Amino acid sequence: MVKETQDGQIVLNQPAGHVENGESLQQAVIRETLEEAGWQVEPTAILGMYAFTPFAGADTYHRICVxxxxxxxxxxxxxxxxxxxxxxxxxEIEQHPQRSPLILECINDFENGQNFPINMINNHHLEAK
Known part of the structure; x- marks a missing residue:
């Protein structure tokens, strides 16, 4: 878990981020976890895909948890x-404010044994010309 600031409050989150141009999801997971948590990881499965809209009219955030x-x-x-x-x-996680309700939802899914094959993510990148 990482601690970060959201709207002036310290909150917990799983390492997260964006997929950079030309990067696969698996590469982004490895990079973001190293950058945010300092750990080298090996993606083994997809936990799930989640969407969260914090309030009416707000942007919807999509998460693929790996x-x-x-x-x-x-x-x-x-x-x-x-x-x-x-x-x-x-x-310990439950005792701290969390960035979104998706954190505990992902933990619940993991504890319940939910997982999908990592190879359900196919990567096809066009070669630069």
Whole structure:
């Protein structure tokens, strides 16, 4: 889990981010987890796809949550937006404000054994000319 600031409040989130141009989802997961948590990971399965609209008229956020195997801690140098990163129990997570309700929804799905094959994500990138 990572701690970050949202609207002046410290909240918990899973490492997250955007897929960069030319990058596969799996590559983005590996990069974002390293940048935000300092851990090298291996994506092993898709947990699920989620959508969250925080309030009427707001943007809808789409999340693809990926199950990963931790490979090793690589660095303590984290993205400037991240206050700290660490492993927490479910009880510890529940005691802190979370960035969105999707955090506990993803944890519930993981604890219930939900997962989909990682190869359901197909990557086809056009070659630059």
């Amino acid at each position: 199950i990963c195997r931790p490979v090793g801690h690589m660095t303590d140098s984290l993205d400037p937006d991240i206050l700290c990163a660490g492993w927490l129990t479910r009880e």
